[in-house]
Amino acid sequence: MSDSANNDKLMLTMDKPHPSSLLDTGVQGVIGKPLARVDGPKKVTGAATYAAEYQFDNLAHGVLVGSTIGKGRVVSIDADAVRAIPGVIDVITDFERFIRNSQQGGKTDAPAQGVRDVAYFGQIIAIVIAESFEVARDAALRLPVAYEREEGVFEFSMQLERDYDLPPNNTPAHAEQGDLENAMREAAVTVDSTYTTPSQNSAAMEPHASIATWKDGALTLYGSYQMPTSDAKQLAKALGVAADTVRIISRYVGGGFGSKLGIAPESVAAAIAAKRLGRPVKAVMSRPQVFEATVRRSNTSQRMRLAATAEGKITGIGHETTASNLEGENFFEPAGISTHFLYVGEHRLISHDLVRMNWGLSGSMRAPGEAVGLLGLECAMDELAYALQMDPIALRRLNEPERDPEKNVPFSSRSLMQTLDEGANRFGWDKRHAKPGTQREGEWLIGMGVAAAARSNLLMESSAKVSIHPDSSVTVSSAMTDIGTGSYTILTQVAAEVLGVPMEQVKMELGDTSDVPAAGSGGSWGAASSGSAVYLACEKLRAELAKALGVDGDALTLMDGMASANGESKPIGKLVGDGIEAVGTIKPGKQEKEFTQASYGAHFAEVAVNAVTGETRVRRMLGVFAAGRILNEKTARSQCLGGMTFGIGSALTEDLIHDTNTGKVVNHDLAEYHVAVNADVPQLEVIFLPERDVHANPIHAKGIGELGVCGAGAAIANAVYNATGIRVRDFPMTLDKLLDQLPVM
């Protein structure tokens, strides 16, 4: 491995496997355990401080103003009409620097700027500042804005001109191998179906919020952001200031699911207003603004083609996706991302194209690609299984590749079949009626479905600083975030395990860009990337402790704050003088090219479909997952519960609807955009299979945050088919799509 170890730094680039891990030799015994969150007591008492909750004297309240046309130009904003309202401070806009839309995650440049031209309904064009929220809201509602309307593209249609010239987005836009057309012609059995999925919204519970404060020409922004390190760069670029003058603080983030990967319009508006007024400004998006002016998961149309022999061996796979985005935005929903490696098949065509539209920005939402791509692929696999009259698990077993079928490289670790087999046993898959529509309880039709889960594993450059103090306590600091994923807890566990200290002795400082840079939370890379950085810093400190004790690292035992070797035992604080610190940095390397890395799993669902009303209820769901080392069984399970519930929403209810005349999101709130509520979710079961991935990183963990949604909706859709014999290919499967095909009572 290409380590570079300076005095207080340890950097590791993953060019080679990392076969051993101090997490396996540590004796503190906290890693992997189902420990309660260390930030739990703060969260359940209201003591955790989210972006909009920092207290400032002289705070001014901003309310954002969104456009009320879907395409055109702002002619004028009549600020004088509301300035006279008592309590109004000012109406502020900046037609050049206000951002048109959010930025994608990880970018270090500004998003599209300039808001005189309106590209979508709800685009933020101004901010009204007042002494109170009530006054600012009133003035924002009354602010007269004159527009020139232009004709826009408000309805998705495959007939519209498509953009074929796209850069890769974690997967190539276009990839072809062999001759799929010919494979389809020559196959004994084929599937050729088109699945459509609607736009969706992350709908994190905390709306996007920023408080901007300037001091001596430097900005501190309290924001709700997943990736503060790159977000601070985006914000600096958007404002036209030096990167080192922007600090973002995101200690607690009320959910993100992709929508807070890049900066959103409220940050720039608050920063510009605060600078102009010379006082702190708070800007919180209203719930409708979150739906209209942050980021959506694109709708997709996916043509799925499978060619197979009479025995069920797949010879060809086609997955052609068309998604949508704003003009000038290159993000495409990478729906075919796991189709590249999930099943064998010599002839392959996996492509992505964009239709340019005047709907809000499309970007990453939990498991961009797989979440909707596996609705297409895993339902198509179910169709193939029925066409072959074959068990769907047997079909997957027959088509399990030994190596990546396109890159011809090995898998770093892959337990797909084990998860399917374990799940089948636990769920009682053998009790499934293979013939659709044959199991009935009163007016309810019962069915079972299965689907594979897969999510590409990512490692991102990330750093963490760890300090050991003379009192034997430990501090971990990094610009990493915890968006509900459990970072505070699992990073505490990694440090406690490697340094051999009790959890209570570790203090966490996260979410501040004045600390060392971090990958942030997104793409399921957070725990592995940030955890590896903490691991490396601790590895370096462990070596220092051994040196101070005058022994080899191998001879050193660290437990309960004591360093022991050769019968001698000392508190670690006594070995560090005035204190020692180290920065660990992990970087992706050749291992991600030389091995195809992904987490896998299997979803099983049992549904009941009402034969009279068409209502679908999920009665049972089981997810079996293998994602390398599980760092904390409790928080990992919760991540999977959340993912599976996203799957329920995507299968049955979530549908962001745009008005076809204006592009306005007509269901822009939580009453009309239906995320799953408590009564929609049964007691879900989650099982983890033991696994280690030595090619992924030194802690041998793979991503888990998005795996739970990948394939979950497909298992439900396949269960609905098994229950009713109705194959709905247009998501979500609302009752109107079943009603006219249900069997006569």
Place this chain on the structure above:
Amino acid sequence: MNFTINGQPHQVDPDIRTSVLDLLREHLGLTGSKKGCDHGQCGACTVLINGRRINSCLTLAVMHQDDEIVTVEGLGSIGNLHPMQAAFVAHDGFQCGYCTPGQICSAVGMLDEAGRGWPSHVTADLRHAELTDAEISERMSGNICRCSAYPNIVDAIREVAGEVE
């Protein structure tokens, strides 16, 4: 106007448009109660007023002269958690934590309702509202959790309900 908030008397002169939620968050610095939608759709702002759960974003402060308001800060504190708060930690009944104060206040109010024998939409026998998992889920469906800790929330509430009985 006078309110009793978490046992303490408060005298405030709110704007007539100020919701109880904004009174708490913006005027009194009690940011434990969360604003998720400001439309009464998500439940993150749930507090207890005179012992009953209410969406504090949907009720104006001026409607609550002399009322007793209890927020998540008033239920317990770090080191002295309310049993419902402790159960949420033990069962991981949250992830990002933003809906959590509302879930906890709602759960406390809900158990009181169930204790009084109030039925719900899923109660089969209106004379005996037994607190099954289905009952808990139904009665807690006004509190959205996008992280989807629902199964864990039900576990936490079931445990506390068992102790109450």
